[in-house]
Amino acid sequence: MLARAIAATPWGIEARPVDVEVDVQNGLPQIQIVGLPDAAVRESRERVRAALKNCGFDLPPRAVTVNLAPADLRKEGNHLDLAIALALLAAHGQLPQEALAGRLVCGELGLDGAVRPVRGGLAIADLAGRLAARELLLPAGSAGEAAALGGIPVIPLPDLAAGIGHLLGSERLAPAVTNGSPGEPAGSLPDLADVRGQEVAKRALEVAAAGGHNLLFVGPPGAGKTLLARTMPGLLPPLTVEEAIVVTKIHSLAADLPPSGLVTRRPFRSPHPGISAAGLVGGGPVPRPGEVSLAHGGVLFLDELAEYRRDALEALRQPLEDGTVTVVRTRARLSYPARFTLLAAMNPCPCGHLGDPRHPCRCPPPVVERYRARISGPLLDRIDLHVEVPAVRLHDLGVRSAERSAEVAARVRAARERQGFRFGPRHPTPCNAALTAGELEAACPLEPGAGDLLAAAFERLGLSARAHARILKVARTIADLAGTGRISASQVAEAIQYRALDRRLG
Ligand SMILES: Nc1ncnc2c1ncn2[C@@H]1O[C@H](COP(=O)(O)OP(=O)(O)OP(=O)(O)O)[C@@H](O)[C@H]1O
Ligand SMILES: [Mg+2]
Ligand SMILES: [Zn+2]
Structure with missing residues (x-):
């Protein structure tokens, strides 16, 4: 039968x-x-x-x-x-x-x-x-x-x-009802208002959240880099329903325990520096999505960036460029979505104090060079915002910052809405960070002075064409945060300021 x-x-x-x-x-x-x-x-x-x-x-x-x-x-x-x-x-x-x-x-x-x-x-x-x-x-x-x-x-x-x-039919069971996702209770996240001083770093977080830009913090131990990074989930808008479905599908494939409902919070993944390339980008005999896919729609936080394995960091280049990971199997090519914002932090040198006026750095120059060489130029090139986070001054520790994460999140949300409107409803990645070379010019009309300023910086700093495009994208996001259509000279100037490492590490 x-x-x-x-x-x-x-x-x-x-x-x-x-x-x-x-x-x-x-x-x-x-x-x-x-x-x-x-x-x-x-x-x-x-x-x-x-x-x-x-x-x-x-x-x-x-x-x-x-x-x-x-x-x-x-x-x-x-x-x-x-x-x-x-x-x-x-x-x-x-x-x-x-x-x-x-x-x-x-x-x-x-x-x-x-x-x-x-x-x-x-x-x-x-x-x-x-x-x-x-x-x-x-x-x-x-x-x-x-x-x-x-x-x-x-x-x-x-x-x-x-x-x-x-x-x-002898004993019918009732259909399951969904119960949403438990997620991390919002109360346990640090608020931007808990971070004293570090105004430039906070502003960079706002810009990164608004445009989906990758961000690297460089600074001495105890400056608050890890603390700052952990405020990021509180700045991001909630997932749309379409995004939530994709994110839940990914998480339900990877975790040992499937989520109990739709994942509605943007992921914030912080894998350990010992992670393998396969763990980071996915793959293996029974293919599983890696951390980059688990971070899809949210943030991949690599704290102590220089401690990660070189091959793991190199494997990040393809997903950073394409927003997907492709796993080749004998019979087929599988791909997992992997569009995330990379947030990274590192010290400027092994002792951490290079450039710190109060602590002399004792690292010999070749050691500093080797340390920095762990982060390759091509990886650095894919990071839109490089921000130096100096040691907190005593004065700043006493001053409580007025602005809370919720206020910044409201601006981020408005800026994302402007981007969504500009890209149209069917665009797969409505974020300034994902602007293609073809879309760039039309999306970034400049005020006359702004064009001159950018041209001058291009010459003076010896910028690559890629860095030039990144500055434009970041300036677009800064203008979206301000709600202006044309990009002004001061907005371009702010974007240039976030390229500190083009000169220092490049
Ligand atoms: N700007 C700040 N405002 C308030 N607290 C801070 C600030 N910076 C540091 N701290 C305090 O110091 C602790 C250490 O900061 P954090 O771990 O973020 O430093 P870090 O820059 O990541 O250092 P490392 O390079 O050693 O990882 C934090 O838990 C926090 O309590
Ligand atoms: Mg830290
Ligand atoms: Zn040092």
Whole structure:
């Protein structure tokens, strides 16, 4: 007898359908799984057998063939356990085939019959919608994020027995309701008003948040670089619904525990300096999104930038340029979104005090040179804002800054709205930092004096064409914060000020 169930497997940040066909014949008692199963699919056979047995189903010894189609699609086995078990029951006449029709079922089985969470619940719900499924059966631990999409009812399964009860109609389960994302409580983030002095650095954070510009802080220990960086999430506008769906899909693929609902806060990722290139940009035998993709839509914070592995930093160049990461597999190229704002901090030298008037630096020049060479020119070139953060003066420590993060966030939001309006509703990346060479000129009309100033700086500082474009983009953001269409000379001057390292480190 033949039975069929529909499951799904992750593919990039999306999900692809998998047709699970089970055929039962008289013959040598065995379960054969075909359709290019990976090692995980073979393990699935053992999980399915044990789970069915522990739920009280003793299937007669027959020859069972499980066919997973399409054959050439690389599948993640644990996603398919539930569909295999249910189709197996249907093929043995223990479950009517109609109960599986129109339903998408996805979940990993524990040996005891528990249904365990799988990666990518939101993408699977998206697929169920496109297939016009009448219901999606998911592990209880994956159902919350999937329900966030709305549309198709998502049934949360605690275990196999409950799923069978639901399908037989003997004990219906209620659809999952989404509960939003817990995220980090806003109270635990430092507020800009908690940072004394450092007005230039604060302003640079505002500009970076408003235009999506990459930002590097350079300064001595204890100047407040880490503190400043941690205020960034409080300056960014919330994710739009479209962005939230993409961000949730990525996070539901990567985390050990899927999110319990839609991720609505912009990500702020701060991986440890020991992280490998694969950990940072993604990849591996079962491809996973890396930190750059987990930071999509938000911030990747690399504190102590010079401590990161050289190959890891070099691997950042492609995602910084393209906003995506491509993982090449034997059969296909997968890509993960990776458009993030890079926020980095470092000391000017190993002891940290180079240029500090109160602490002499004792690093020999070759040591300083080697230290700085860890950050390559091409990486530095992709950072729009370089800001020196000097040691805080005693005087500043006594003065409490008046402006709170919420006030700055309101300006950032207005500036982002202006950019969104300029780029139009269908633009994939409505941020000044992502302006292409072709868009630059039309988007950046200059007041007469501003053009002259930029030309003079270009000559005097010996700027590269790339640095020239970056200054224009930053000036565009500064004008958007001020709400002006044309870019003024003082706005260009401010943008030039953020290129300190072109002369010092370059
Ligand atoms: N401008 C400031 N306003 C208020 N507190 C500050 C300021 N700068 C530093 N601090 C205090 O000093 C502590 C250390 O600052 P922080 O860790 O941000 O320095 P840093 O520049 O990152 O130093 P390092 O180079 O050693 O990493 C902070 O936790 C904070 O309490
Ligand atoms: Mg620090
Ligand atoms: Zn030093």
